[in-house]
Amino acid sequence: MIITKAGRRMFPSYKVKVSGMHPKTKYILLIDIVPADDHRYKFCDNKWMVAGKAEPAMPGRLYVHPDSPATGAHWMRQLVSFQKLKLTNNHLDPFGHIILNSMHKYQPRLHIVKADENNAFGSKNTAYCTHVFPETTFISVTSYQNHKITQLKIENNPFAKGFRGSEEGDLRISRLQGKEYPVISKNLVRQRLISSHSHLAGKLGSGVFPGHHHPQVLSSYQYETGVPLSNSDPQDPISNHFPQSRDPSILYHCFKHRDNSRHLELGCKRPYLETSSASEEHYLRSAPPYESPLLSHPYGTEAMDSREACMYDSMETEAGPGAADTDDLTNSSSINCNMWATMQPYPRYSVDGVPYQPFTAHFTNPATVTPVVPHPSSATASRPQAELGVYNPPTVQRAPEARERAGHPPLFHKKPGSPLRAHRDFSAYPTQGAISIRDPSYQYPVGLGSTWTHWTDS
């Protein structure tokens, strides 16, 4: 994933299909990106290799979906796209973009938070859940290392259309650049698409999808043509991370957009789809069995089995899983997710008069992140709470690191008249109350100190 000083969008963008929400309840969807391991990488011999220890983690920031807060019906209506999320390597970034280090591996995480009465989150007893899709792991770079990735992005990103050429042109450019490998042509991409579609269609048609009714969030971190990036390079560790021929219970799902539906943000309009003969179809792959180390913090102990969490029953979409008349996020008809919890009431601070509640509860301390390793006990330990009929009491525990960082200045300022900042810095210190999503005047200060929020037991 390219990162720049000015900020660069993720491509492919992060998209999720959400179901099981209560249609009338308001939710806030947000993303953070945490280190996937503690290594620095380099691209050598056409593959990624560990090149040392990771740089200290950057200040963690949240990207709040601009539609937040919105009703469950709104989120479930169509894919939720985080296409405007931007990544930067500028440690002093004033725009609220998510700060990353180049040549490091990262894991995006989706958080779904039930908005409180003030359309905010972080206040007393805020319920939330976190989803991690391992296939969304990426390595950040300031310039492309893998030519196949470059070509795949050029072929699929409309903004890069200017770099597309004819097949003859591709070959010419390839020769001019002295590349040993062929440039991927449009036809080749199409062929892969067709192949991919056939593969998926076969799975769908062969009854691979039994009646699962728990899944609720699916990532669509692929080109909407159905070509996952991981297709491209067998030597790419990211590609190899989650091979396509996985456990047969790992499901692929295909659904069709209704004609009258629309994306929340039409980030993938026609240009994204034009290479597909079945352009209206979106293929969503469920997450593999995976217990993210990112969730291994104390409050993540109830994390459900991601495999089950992300299975998806197409009939459920039609039936409207959220139709269940309940407002309780944790009962059987509400959202299933990696974890539900009730956030402990935070101590309240004031930052320039703006109430801000850092979304601390499920941020893993980057320094403690360990490599992704499926955990054999996760299936039991992380069963869906909804299935278990359990509503987590506040399980958030204060991180020891957090205590050590008390006293740092707040990082979240209010600037009258400033535009709405969808990005939020959760490295800030707790403030007097919950974050108000509708407050249009958040701004990030320059100079980010702590990467871990301090909070007390009040």
Added chain:
DNA sequence: TCGCCTACCACCTTTGAACCGT
């Protein structure tokens, strides 16, 4: 010397205002 980063560039899409016709 090497690897990584930055600034700039040309090319392209997206967006929204202005205009026009019905």
Added chain:
DNA sequence: AACGGTTCAAAGGTGGTAGGCG
């Protein structure tokens, strides 16, 4: 007056590339 379609310019998103820097 309201609505919908078209046009156009500005804004913004791309990867390539040369040069800087450690």
